[in-house]
Amino acid sequence: MVRRLTRAVLRHAADADDAAQEAFLSAWNALDRFQPSQALGPWLARIAVNAARDLARRRRVRTTEPVPFDRADAGPPPDQVADRRVTGERLDAALATLPERQRVVLVLFEVEGYAHSEIGQLLGVPEGTVRSELFHAKRKLRELLRPLKEG
Amino acid sequence: MHEEPFDLSRDPALGRELRALLDAGDATGFTASVLARLPERDSLWHVLAGWARPGIAAALVLGAALGFWLALGREPQGGADPAAEVLATDTPLDGEALMGFALGGGR
Structure with missing residues (x-):
């Protein structure tokens, strides 16, 4: 973590x-x-x-x-490596466009599994701010990653 | 990612992708470098003692209160303990005395 x-x-x-x-x-x-x-x-x-x-x-x-981060998981079979690398690179690029606090909120929520209230306490911001940051972060990622999904 | 707008629920697929992206390799090397930088401490016991101190104090207070309460409860009131009297007597126990004692009648 x-x-x-x-x-x-x-x-x-x-x-x-x-x-x-x-x-x-x-x-x-x-x-x-x-x-x-x-x-x-x-x-x-x-x-x-x-x-x-x-x-x-x-x-x-x-x-x-x-x-660029080296992806630590060595799990996927070789035929999936290229796809995952593309996805990872795109996600990495999309993540880079987010403000720092949105990245942290996103990771704390989606990866580490903390609740909105816990993230608020952890970062010293109101829970509403956490929700707002999360919403904007996910909307931005969705916009940036949609062409890949649709393609 | 899920496509629902205004969705603030968790997105497991996004979580997995983010984890894969952000997970760092070489945990062993990283751990070794952290351990090498950790300053010497006297011991962890004082940390544990600090954590335990409130618990120990609470246990001592509780123990003292319990002991005091038990002492009050066992204090003879209005005469000797019937059990002690029964046991101290030289005469052999008879059934009536024993039943009386067991049922709380004293003698």
Whole structure:
């Protein structure tokens, strides 16, 4: 989860791993401030997002030419690899057009499975904002990916 | 992706594609590099102790309250404990005394 979130924020594989490492270090150092009554996942997710945002601020001078992610799953049979790569590349390109917060909300909701309210608490924004960001993100992705689906 | 407009429900297909896109490889190498950077800590025990401290305090208070309540409940009221009297007597137990004690009549 941590690496996925930092990748969603930074869109740069090496930077994302740097931020993920920072997140784990921060979590380790803050471990005695973690309340066991709270859920570990959102706590760690918040640290990851903050670490990625901090790194993004520090490296804003870097021209943002994201390195395409290597798809980690080696599952699909060879005849599906090309299709999946095309789909992945298109999704990657579509994701790049979204504002950072929309990407994070989208990943927290669709990949990590958090509820709107949890995402709101995690990011410190109202639940309505989460819903709005999610709606705009999905509409944009739908628009960008539709030609592929229809083709 | 689902085509319904204004749909804020989960889209499993999109979730799978996003996960495949964002999942990073070389988890072993990444984990090793994180572990190498972790600073030394005295131990994790103080963290666990910190987490457990409220629980221990609550258990101590509860235990003290329970002990106090039991002590009050067992305190003899208006004479010696009938059971102690029965056991202390030199005379052998007879059926009537035993039944009286078992049924709560004392002697």
